[in-house]
Amino acid sequence: MVTLDLKTLTSTLGITRILELISNCICFSVMASVGLHDFSIWIWFLFTWSFSFCTTFLILILELFGLNQQLPFSWNDFTAAYSIGATLMVFATSVIMTVGFVKFDYAKFFATTFFSYFSFGLYLNEVNLIRKKSEEISAFLSTIPGFLKIIEAFVASIIFICLSLSPYPYYPELKWCVSVYSIGFIFDMFFIIVIICRLESWLPVLSDKVVLVFNVMGTVAYMIAVILWPVFGFKHITTEGCSTFAFCPWKMVIVITSMTCVNFVINIVNLVYSVRKQFFSQT
Structure with a gap:
């Protein structure tokens, strides 16, 4: 049965995710207007912000209507793994933006870098909120080897x-x-x-x-x-x-x-x- 849970949007975690959507949307829109279409790093930037936006939006919708409870896998493990991965992706994107493009002295790059770091802070806060809230995080994500597996995949x-x-x-x-x-x-x-x-x-x-x-x-x-x-x-x-x-x-x-x-x-x-x-x- 589908139930509407508005607390999903008004809670601290929900507000954090809404801000993530806004920040990722700004980053994607501004960077897409630059038009570095044949640049692999540019493609990575767009993928990071679009993937983060779509996944965060999907998580919000599923929790809003209570559909996450009907999924055949550990929702808490999934959201914890995703928040950690998104934090690492957005952080790497922010650092690359700073190192690679800040020298161009271009207002769009500065604006995108600022909001990218803002998204990083939001996802970092989400990781903290999820680990405090959840009582079902498996041993995999609560141990150092499990956490390192996620980092290793990200580094690759x-x-x-x-x-x-x-x-x-x-x-x-x-x-x-x-x-x-x-x-x-x-x-x-x-x-x-x-x-x-x-x-x-x-x-x-x-x-x-x-x-x-x-x-x-x-x-x-x-x-x-x-x-x-x-x-x-x-x-x-x-x-x-x-x-x-x-x-x-x-x-x-x-x-x-x-x-x-x-x-x-x-x-x-x-x-x-x-x-x-x-x-x-x-x-």
Whole structure:
């Protein structure tokens, strides 16, 4: 039965989400008017704000009419995972806007950057409100390994965005690194979806031993990628043109190298937690 719950819109969380809709709409509208249609970073910007707007709007509608209670998955896990992901996406977008476009001294870029940071603050507040409100957040999102899985998937998505300006098509070693990023991202998303949909009892893939094996493989793969990417990524790459353009291949290689190191550290931390849980949890 559909019931109208107006408290969804008047609560602190509801007002926060309404402000998120307004801020994301402003960012999307202003940036779309710039018209950098063939720019992959520009596409990422529009995707971030449009995806955040549509998902937040959908969450508001479902909760307003009480339809979220009829969905066959954990609504609290879903909203918690989404708010964390949206916070990371909007924050990365804000930082890229600041670093890449502020030098152009263009009023639209300044306005978009301001509202993007405003959206980041709103989503950060949403994360805090959801974790205080919910009593059904699963162990996955309440532990450091689960939280790091979300961050790892997000970092991999940043790498994918930067690949269009990188030299990876010219070196098989870099293509191998891309396969590491892709496979890791797929497994991270798989684990997140399994947890949100509460399929742990149906799928034995989340047993401690299986997770340990995946963490070992991920750590070793990223350790190799940390070595290969900078060695071959900076090969024949110069800083020419970087002073003129907001982004250039040299900057993209730096970003990808940095993000590879971040995910390598995340895999190490997850591996440490898996080893402790598997071998020392009962001691």
